[in-house]
Amino acid sequence: MSRLSQEFDAVYFDLDGVLYRGLVAVTGAAETVSELVRSGCTVAYVTNNASRTPGEVASHLHELGIPAAANEVITSSQVAVQILGKHAPVGSRVFVVGGVGVEQALLDAGFIASRDPRDCVAVVQGFGPLVSWDDLAQASYLIQGGAIWIATNLDSTIPTQVGIAPGNGSFVTAVRNAVGREPDGVGGKPDRSMMEQTMAAFPAEAPLLVGDRYDTDVAAGIAAGMSTMLVLSGVSTPADVWASKIRAGYLGESVQDLITEYVGPQKSTDGYCCGEAKAEYLVTESVVRATGGTRLERLRAADSLKWSLVEHVGLDPFAGGHISLDLGEQ
Known part of the structure; x- marks a missing residue:
């Protein structure tokens, strides 16, 4: 296992729901970004929120303990x-x-x-x-x-x-x-223009776009041909992960998962496993059930199984009878 951040030489962060919610920082955001900067990783901030200037955004990030300069912020x-x-x-x-x-x-x-x-x-x-x-x-x-x-x-x-x-x-x-x-x-994500401008200003061989929405952040990363990470600290929920018709390359509870040991999903004999979690497709119940481990491990395993059903079996979870997700949560 290794840290996910070690796989990339630049991280482009969405802001609302990723590094903060309103005026409050997401737990671990300052620590995560600071560690990335110390390691030499290029960091930029790419926001669809048009209400503030880059300078105001950078000042807000500084108040939250997140290192940022106005020229590192690109707004819609x-x-x-x-x-x-x-x-x-x-x-x-x-x-x-x-x-x-x-x-x-x-x-x-x-x-x-x-x-x-x-x-x-x-x-x-x-x-x-x-x-x-x-x-x-x-x-x-x-x-x-x-x-x-x-x-x-x-x-x-x-x-x-x-x-x-x-x-x-x-x-x-x-x-x-x-x-x-x-x-x-x-102007904003998912339109290609925003990510093209970001990559021109902050070039990288292996960039990662981190966001909290499929329809803007993940879609923008896919359109630009870069890796993507969806975090659950903002708008998206596990139900959104299951319902999405596009796939984020990585899933995290928050940006902290960039700097902790990354546990990725692996194919098993009867589905997918991730850490202590496993996900299986129960044909008679038309459900993918994930058990054990943490919520994130269960979700990573279930998401991989869903896309395996789509790509290799030809089964469409979105059509007809619909395949439901059971994460073992009430």
Whole structure:
């Protein structure tokens, strides 16, 4: 056994639900990142949350004991503004929906960032805790009038220290319902643009993307051809792991699993095992049952068995009768 971190020369971290939830650090996040940095591993922060500037994000990470510099942070606002540049000339007046992160990214790129919709030729829509109905309505009116529409990201939810809250994707859906069309571009994960920018800024031979969502983080890593790790400290649950139609290369309870001894799943005579856990497919019950070991070991074994059924047996857990998962939890 070895530490998972030893297999990679760069780790790109998502933030919300991975290193922190709201204002509170995920347990072990500071220790994990600090150890990676000490070992010489390249670390970068790649967030779909558009509400803050890279400097503000870095300051927040520092407050949580996590080493970070502003130039190590890539936000979906920055990528969205790059995409906007393909549709509108620098100097164009752009209506801002979202926090200061959206506004500053526009200003840094030479656009006129406006909270007044008059004379705006484009809309950049990102997350902000003070986004209002009027913001969404004014954006909708502009888009219906022909304005370019760029969304920073499509995350439907965002994890906080209190619970799961609506994310920018929920607000984008509201505007989509009003205007009857899709955005002209999306900056954040899973779009390739964000990871291409990250890899250009922080090149590596063996990078790992760590996130808490399949639909954005894991999908982005797969699209970019890099290894992925899904952690259960944010949005995703074991049920999401089982239901996902794409596969994360590694599963962890949190980022701490990067720097602890990694116990990987192994094929056994009747299924898969992982540490003290084993997973079997019970045909008559149409269930994959995992027993023994820790929850994470059971989940790793069950996930490997699921994908073995898909890839080698031709069985589709998602179709027809549906194969359920039993992790031995009530």
